[in-house]
Structures are given as C-alpha cells and as structure tokens.
Amino acid sequence: MSVLEVNDVSIRYLTGDFKDIGLKEFVMRKLTRNYHVNEFWADRHITFSLEKSEMLGIIGSNGAGKSTLLKVISGIMEPTEGWVKREGNIAALLELGSGFDGDLTVRENTYLRGAMLGYTRRFMDEAYDGIIDFAELKDFQERPFKQLSSGMKSRLAFSIASMVQPDILILDEVLAVGDGAFRNKSEAKMREIIHSGATTILVSHALNQVQEMCSKVLWLERGEQIACGETAAICGLYESFLNRKLTLDEARKKWAEKQME
Numbered sequence: 001m002s003v004l005e006v007n008d009v010s011i012r013y014l015t016g017d018f019k020d021i022g023l024k025e026f027v028m029r030k031l032t033r034n035y036h037v038n039e040f041w042a043d044r045h046i047t048f049s050l051e052k053s054e055m056l057g058i059i060g061s062n063g064a065g066k067s068t069l070l071k072v073i074s075g076i077m078e079p080t081e082g083w084v085k086r087e088g089n090i091a092a093l094l095e096l097g098s099g100f101d102g103d104l105t106v107r108e109n110t111y112l113r114g115a116m117l118g119y120t121r122r123f124m125d126e127a128y129d130g131i132i133d134f135a136e137l138k139d140f141q142e143r144p145f146k147q148l149s150s151g152m153k154s155r156l157a158f159s160i161a162s163m164v165q166p167d168i169l170i171l172d173e174v175l176a177v178g179d180g181a182f183r184n185k186s187e188a189k190m191r192e193i194i195h196s197g198a199t200t201i202l203v204s205h206a207l208n209q210v211q212e213m214c215s216k217v218l219w220l221e222r223g224e225q226i227a228c229g230e231t232a233a234i235c236g237l238y239e240s241f242l243n244r245k246l247t248l249d250e251a252r253k254k255w256a257e258k259q260m261e
Helices: 018-031 066-074 106-116 121-135 150-161 180-195 207-213 231-242 248-260
Strands: 002-016 037-051 055-059 081-086 090-093 168-172 199-203 216-221 224-229
Touching (some): 037 081, 037 199, 055 231, 090 150, 224 231
Parallel strands (some): 055 199, 090 168
C-alpha cells in the first residue's frame, strides 16, 4: 500500500501588474478589460507513488519546480490540477533558516520554533540540551539569533526539526548545512530516521548523495517530469544532460526506450 501518492499534479501561478498600478487603476483596467494576467506553470502532470521506507531523490536544474512540488506534497499549497494522498504524519524540512526572530536569543528561538512545530513545553524542556548539543551551539545559547552565522542558524533549525519521527519526511537541500563534520552528522541523523521506517523525499544537487541514499529518483526539468524510477539509470542520464552529452529530448527518449525493455 502506498504511503504517498502524487497523481497528475500541476501547479499554476498567476501574475499581474496590480502591485505596480494601484487599486484605482486596477479597477479601471478591469472595467475596460485592459488588465493582463500572466500564467506560469511551475509543474505539469507530475505522477509517482512511494511505499513505506522508500526514499525518493528529486533532481533537476534550478527552477525545475522541485521546491514548489514539495510545498504541495507537504500540504503548504494546493495543486491547481491533480491530487496528493498522504498516509500518516508528515514533517517537511524546508527553508531551514526562516521563521526565527532575530532579536530573541538562541534559547528563546529554540522554544519558539518547537512550539511552531507543535512540541509541548515539557517536551522542549527535556529535549533542549540535546538540541543545543547536536547543533553545536552550547556557547551561544544567550546570544541574539541575528548574531549567528547562516550555518549556525541552519544547524539549529535542522536540530530542532530532526527530533520528529514522521511517517513521511521531506528534505530540501538540508543535508548541505554546516561544515563537513556536521554534514556527516546530519546525514547520519537522517539515516536513523529513515531506517526507523519513514518514507523520505530528498531534494539535492549532490548526485553522489542521491545515488547513495535513494531507492528511486524523480527528474524534473522546467516543471516537466522527465523520468521517475531506477536511481542509477536516471542519475546517469541526468549527468549526461548536465555535461551536454544528451539533450533533454534525447534523455527523455532514452528513458522511454528503457521502459520498453
């Protein structure tokens, strides 16, 4: 039985010039039918499913629609077309450094972020020391959050969010936080969560990381689903595309031919 199903999902953005012209001009243009709205599809016809404990890697160039798709899967956005079915609780580690108050201390922000994620005060009291130790911020607990480096901020956010034991875990480039030693530690923590039975989605530009950790891969390009399935084969096609050995159409054709074998 699938833990996550994404069926023919498309996501559309509408952009217009309302902010530039003001309310009065907007009304006049609407009355005269001179108000133009631009249509942009971030993702088109995305379909895949995941079983319990599977790990999907999502790859693609910048602007391919990866982060937008994650927001729909996690429930932050609703798809314009298609549907998403989820089983169990879901945890999404997206935009790690956002959602903190720069004027509050590291300690205060830890409790604030925990509350935003639904943790009780009692749980945070018990978990606090472990969070700070994992984030390597023991000497910075009373510092204003705005004085931390971007790496420190991401380490704290990762440490807080990784305490959960979700059925579905979504990771958007979060294993790239911190220095090499912390990346190894965060990767080990994610493996621990995955091995506990979580179904996982990882967005990463590190192909070696995707190949090592993921049981299947979804390749998106310009909002289109190019391929979904076997990790090694798709990563090989994607690498050839990046190295300009294959065009997008050639890669798509080779994948279609492979499915016919």
